[in-house]
Amino acid sequence: MKFPKPQTLKYISNLIGSNYIGDDNFPVEGMNEIHVVEPGDIVFVDHPKYYDKALNSEATIILINKEVECPDGKALLVSDDPFRDFNKLTEHFKPFQASNASISPSAKIGKNTIIQPNCFIGNNVVIGDDCIIHSNVSIYDDAVIGNHVTLHAGTVLGANAFYYKNRPEGYDRLKSSGRVVIEDHVDIGAACTIDRGVTADTRIKEGSKIDNQVQIGHDTVVGKKCLIASQVGIAGCVVIEDEVTIWGQVGITSGITIGKKAVISAKAGVSKSLEGGKSYFGIPADDFRSKYKEIASIRKIPEILEKLKENGKK
Secondary structure, three states: OOOEEEEEHHHHHHHHOEEEEEEOOOEEEEOOOHHHOOEEEEEEEOHHHHHHHHHHOOOEEEEEOOOOOOOOOOOOEEEEHHHHHHHHHHHHHHOOOOOOOOEEEOOOEOOOEEOOOOOOOOHHHHHOOOEEEEOOEOOOOOOOOOOOOOOOOOOOEEEEOOOOEOOEEEEEEOOOOOOEEEEEOOOEOOEEEEEEOOOOOOEEOOOOOEOOOEEOOOOOEEOOOOOEOOOOOOOOOOOOOOEEEEOOOEEOOOOOEEEEEEEOOOEEEEEOOOOOOOEOOOOEEEEEEHHHHHHHHHHHHHHHHHHHHHHHOO
């Protein structure tokens, strides 16, 4: 998320009540998660395991819970609770705003777009030309929808990221300020849920088709001309490259990449990145040849055990 205008390190420090290391006027242009940071961004880190990753990232301002050596050209915001203070910044620069209307006055609707009854269109939503939004669709604030897009009944775009910190008093949610972006010629089935990015975009690229009851987590990117069948669950921060086919009830863990033109068969459990141009199935998902060898070996176990038993009698 980029701020409406650049801020200074001193101003941000005063806003969250933290100490800082760097020039008072060090420029601060935005805030983002580690996987999408750019120069000028704040990134937060609150565990020593990830200090080096944050300090060596593209981010130039690190919101951290310990005073450490500051890399050249960067600045530190030293906080006793970076997670809390990252939320403070989100609340300040991107606060929740009630719409108080079924279609927000700030929403922009393109030519020949049809919006069926009982839909909600939030603040600053942009919908392109020749779209069909079926009944009971909810499109949260700041979503961007291209041209020739179809959203079927009951679908929700832009709910909060499923991102929590476990505290002694209970789970604390990381607030979401990102968007959902749906590109041209995308079809999304009934009762799908696509979460907004934490600070960036969850994106469905041009020409992809999504069946009913599919969940797509925050900051995930679905490539061009992908096919995703019913009841697929995709966690956050996944990259699905172009022309991937994912069949029903596949589950995909967070932070991995599915290569171009991969095919994942029904009920597979994907726990690691998969190379493109291959077919996969099983739990955990693996390419067909390896999986069939594994199954063949398992089927031989009773035969092997029987032979061992016979040899023992001899």
